[in-house]
Amino acid sequence: MPDIRWFVRENMTRNPRVAVVDQDLNGRADVSKILAVSGFTVTGEAGYGIEAVTLAKKSDPDVIVIAVEEPTIRALQTVEALSDLLPNTAIIGYSTITNPEAMRKAMLAGVSDFLAAPVKDEELVNSIYTILGQQERKRQRIAGETDEPVAAGSVITVFGAKGGIGKTTIATNVATALVQKTNQSAVLIDLDTRFGDVGILMDIPVERSIADLAVDEDSITKEMVQDCLYQHNSGVYILPAPIRPTDWRNVHAGHIEKIVTTLTQSYDYVVLDTPGTFNDIVARALELASMVALVATVDLASLKDTLLALDMLRSWNFPQEKIKLVINATNDATNVQPHEVKRMLGREVFWSIPYDRNISAATQLGMPVILAKPNSKASESMVEMAFALSGVRQKPQTPKNAQKGSIFSRILGTQDRAEVSVE
Secondary structure, X not given: OOHHHHHHHHXXXXXXXXXXXXXXXXXXXXHHHHHHHOOOEEEEEEOOOHHHHHHHHHHOOOEEEEEOOOOHHHXXXXXXXXXXXXXOOEEEEEEOOOOHHHHHHHHHHOOOEEEEOOOOHHHHHHHHHHXXXXXXXXXXXXXXXXXXXXXXXXXXXXXXXXXXXXXXXXXXXXXXXXXXXXXXXXXXXXOOOOOOOHHHHOOOOXXXXXXXHOOOHXXXXXXXXXXXXXXXXXXXXXXXXXXXXXXXXXXXXXXXXXXHHHHOOOOOEEEEEOOOOOOHHHHHHHHOOOEEEEEEOOOHHHHHHHHXXXXXXXXXXXXXXXXXXXXXXXXXXXXXXXXXXXXXXXXXXXXXXXXXXXXXXXXXHOOOHHHHOOOOHHHHHHHHHHHHHHOOOOOXXXXXXXXXXXXXXXXXXXXXXXXXXXO
């Protein structure tokens, strides 16, 4: 369950109350069904105009979900009336209209979010919880109930359904590239509760680790967290895993949340390297993520496990737009045909990393491959991936790089990327 839902439920004494406004009886019934099944209290249904205003006065909902269809003038008049009547109530619009001008007018009238119809369950649920969470945080700040700094950094969780697929290699290189190539600050946290190889791959001494922060969560301060960080010569700050796996026994999900949210107040990126297993710590790392780099290799077993992971996240109503599928070629052969990758997983590949023997050589040196072999295929790919994740524009590739095909390109039948495409 995404963290925003936990936040809303912790700060509300009842289930969120939602009113549905739609001229179409079938449309409003469908939306009400989604809301009821998802645990919301539906305060009622109404059409536009007086009927909608009367319902809002009577039921005082936390959120109003309204259809905005042609002719839009009546729908927009209803939105304005509801916004004037209940200025603290969030209004979410949905429509079959894809005209940007219509969406803009709806926003100006008072709509906080605008969804495509027919409404998808997870999109509606996530929209409601996101808006309620924003409102609650705003209320707490106005009331002086919280004085915590605003967390401005992004969290990139590197996750995969099994071990041995290159998650730690990707996490270390992406974190390094974010600092070295995009000139932004980054912290890399090793959350691998079994092996914890970040320290080895980055060749750093593990004198203090995340286990040293396994104290009462409320007593964890920014200074305490900073004291446990190791600054790598690349500029990346690292919070290592403890050397002994048994030292994880006192670390729980609440510690992870406090540490990560503390670091997002000071660093542009917090990169979380997770193990090839699933536990409460991994679940919290996913909940905290701004983006999830879901790593898979091109073999049937890995793809099957990745499909199960996607199904699990979908069952949480996890925001699908956060998931970035990363295919990592760990060898130069595959038994999966190119068209099968997308067909099996049902989603686009965000990034593909070519097979490159230089990765193993860099590991032996205790260096990220982007530093040890900066001109290698894997290095160039992971640097481009860091640019894509950060949204920072990269300088154009040289003609040499643009024309040269990688091994992974031949495996999947694609061309190396000459330009970064940001979703």
